[in-house]
Amino acid sequence: MGPTLETCGELLRPLRALMGLKQVALQRGYFGDQEVPYAAAGLLAELVFRGECRASDLAHHRIVDASVVSRQVGQLEQAGLISRRPDPADRRVSLLRATPEGERAVAELERRKAEWIANALEGWEDAKVRELGRLLGDAMDDIRRHTIDEGICHADPATREGTR
Structure with missing residues (x-):
C-alpha cells in the first residue's frame, strides 16, 4: 500500500530544511x-x-x-x-x-563535507548515522527509479497506474 500522502508530506519538511542548510553552507564558504x-x-x-x-x-x-x-x-x-x-x-x-x-x-x-556533517552531528552515534544514510539511500533509489527509470516524472497522477 505504501505511506499515506500525509506521512509523505511530513517528510517534505525536513528535506526542504536539509536543502536550505546546503545553501547556507555554500554561502558561508x-x-x-x-x-x-x-x-x-x-x-x-x-x-x-x-x-x-x-x-x-x-x-x-x-x-x-x-x-x-x-x-x-x-x-x-x-x-x-x-x-x-x-x-x-x-x-x-x-x-x-x-x-x-x-x-x-x-x-x-x-x-570537507564529511567534516562539516561530523561537526554538526557530533552527538550522534555512528550506528544512527549509518542507519540514516541507509534509509536516505533506499529512499533516493526508489524516488530515482520512479522518477527517471520509469519515465513518469510529468505523468498525470490519475494515469500513472497505466504507465507501469
Whole structure:
C-alpha cells in the first residue's frame, strides 16, 4: 500500500530544511573551492564515482539539460580536472573521465563535507548515522527509479497506474 500522502508530506519538511542548510553552507564558504567551480563539482564527483561515461549519460543521471552538462564539462576540462577521448563504439561521441587532479579535488571536497556533517552531528552515534544514510539511500533509489527509470516524472497522477 505504501505511506499515506500525509506521512509523505511530513517528510517534505525536513528535506526542504536539509536543502536550505546546503545553501547556507555554500554561502558561508564551507564547500567553496577555487579549483572546482561549485556548479560543476557535482558533475565532477559523478565522474569520479561512476567512472568514464558520455555527457548525455551524465545529463540523464543528474536530471539536467545537456547544455548544462556541456558548459560544466568545458569548465572542468579547462581546469584540467577531466579529460575526454573518442568513444570506440561511436567516434562522434566523447567519453569523459576525471583526471587524477579531478579525483584529488573531489576527495578533498568530500572530506570537507564529511567534516562539516561530523561537526554538526557530533552527538550522534555512528550506528544512527549509518542507519540514516541507509534509509536516505533506499529512499533516493526508489524516488530515482520512479522518477527517471520509469519515465513518469510529468505523468498525470490519475494515469500513472497505466504507465507501469
